[in-house]
């Protein structure tokens with residue numbers, strides 16, 4: 564008999580059937596080892612998390628020309644932010660109220676998506692001729708050039724600023740709103756000239772042209788020395804317009820390298836109004852309207868996308884899918900500044916000022 568071993572509390576003689584005491588000891592050993600393992604795993608996970616927090620996560624933005632600093636610009640892929648929702652929730656909006664929107668409201672607003680898949684829902688309801696509303700800092704091809712009446716003021720501001728900087732007023736709005744029948748004519752002519760396949764790279768089918776929204780314009784240049792006009796390509800002094808248009812709410816709708824997403828070859832003369840926060844986010848992140856809407860769809864009111872334009876220029880953007888059969892309840896900040904736009908696909912985008920408390 565080995566007395567010393569028997570005296571050890573944890574000793575179990577495996578050559579004999581286990582007593583209750585032995586079973587208790589075995590359980591104790593297993594629980595002790597489990598506790599140690601769990602503690603170790605927990606400690607390692609803490610170390611891992613701290614390590615991650617040290618690496619910079621803010622987006623790189625190309626802001627050479629931007630007058631807004633973007634300290635914490637969020638990227639379109641922001642699902643990692645969701646975990647912070649519950650603790651940030653009360654900070655987003657002080658008070659919420661609920662609007663009841665009809666389904667067809669998704670077809671209205673500055674952010675409606677019109678491309679080869681999504682037809683333009685309107686046909687000139689809000690457009691007016693530029694002739695009496697434009698400033699002298701630019702020209703129009705003829706009196707029929709029209710735009711959505713609410714965006715003309717921003718076009719005027721942009722080209723007034725351009726003229727002040729460069730002393731030129733030869734930018735010409737060649738085309739703004741285009742009616743369905745007008746687009747039909749253009750498309751048919753193009754098809755006749757180059758065939759359907761080639762025509763579709765440049766010209767939208769009737770009903771699918773963004774120009775039908777009234778939120779879009781094409782620039783050209785007024786040039787007396789040449790018969791008619793020469794094409795605007797956003798180079799030379801005009802590069803300023805292409806780089807700064809977002810400050811006035813306009814984006815370059817068909818940028819280089821995004822043909823697969825937009826469905827169109829690059830058009831440095833084709834500008835689309837989307838309002839400032841969206842334009843800022845789109846241009847800074849070098850994305851398209853399609854990608855912006857996709858990004859916003861990942862955010863509801865409890866986890867809004869933050870657009871940080873620096874200083875007090877901050878917005879929360881979130882998405883509410885629309886009900887087809889009944890009115891949609893859309894939560895909005897009570898007493899806050901916000902804008903609602905349909906996406907022309909399936910829901911509403913709410914862009915709300917961040918209430919700077921202080």
Ligand SMILES: [Zn+2]
Pocket residue numbers: 774779780781832833834
């Ligand atoms: Zn165009």
